[in-house]
């Protein structure tokens with residue numbers, strides 16, 4: 529079992545990631561930490577706790593994290609993609625979450641001290657909490673097994689601008705701090721999350737399932753409408769759960785080079801771009817030039833279908 533801390537901005541696909549982590553026998557979900565991004569951080573915490581309750585996993589602590597970008601600029605949200613409540617209009621407005629009492633940073637630091645070298649940090653929202661945890665304790669990289677994130681677009685186009693993916697462009701300064709730290713970050717980006725799409729047939733399987741499946745089918749309804757505008761059909765990228773799957777070994781990437789990575793944090797048209805050095809050099813040359821992170825470029829499709837089986841209960 530892989531121990532993970534899952535950092536989320538619980539929109540629709542984050543909810544599926546939380547459920548996958550909470551229900552999959554391969555995963556030991558120690559905590560969820562929440563961030564701003566798709567919606568504000570309080571709604572993210574509410575959605576996360578609600579989804580854990582639905583999974584029968586209210587034992588997993590939920591901590592509240594950053595409310596906006598690292599540079600102090602105003603937060604902005606993806607309500608058009610995930611709904612104003614982040615759950616495609618399906619969030620229970622009367623639900624009052626019980627939060628851990630710790631901040632996201634406190635949870636990350638405490639758990640990595642309790643389980644040194646064992647925890648995979650999985651971040652599937654803007655990386656503000658991860659950067660703040662590094663500020664609070666620069667020795668954090670010594671205590672984690674690794675970091676896996678949903679973020680970036682390498683050969684694929686972006687989804688917020690021509691070059692930038694949402695989690696990175698929400699807080700490029702935080703993403704840069706994360707890649708500058710002395711650890712290996714595995715980027716599960718749009719190159720792969722837009723390949724194993726969730727289909728209408730799969731959504732119907734969820735709808736015919738149990739309570740969890742029916743809930744996921746309902747939140748996907750809104751998400752599919754957004755993707756229909758983009759792709760022409762009702763379907764959706766399976767972003768965040770794929771990062772959980774890579775982090776916990778549910779999916780082994782077929783192409784995932786070690787790369788030097790830079791984040792464009794300028795204020796020009798390149799802002800938020802993940803620049804991986806994919807030039808065909810030898811490994812020795814690459815390592816000498818700072819290659820340390822991993823850009824997942826290819827996976828075998830099939831995980832999404834297995835995830836649907838897991839959630840259709």
Ligand code: BDR
Pocket residue numbers: 539540541542566606609652653678687693694695767768
């Ligand atoms: C990422 O952005 C958010 O909208 C999703 O939850 C996912 O984490 C995809 O670019």
Ligand code: CA
Pocket residue numbers: 536537538539541542565566652653768
């Ligand atoms: Ca997310």
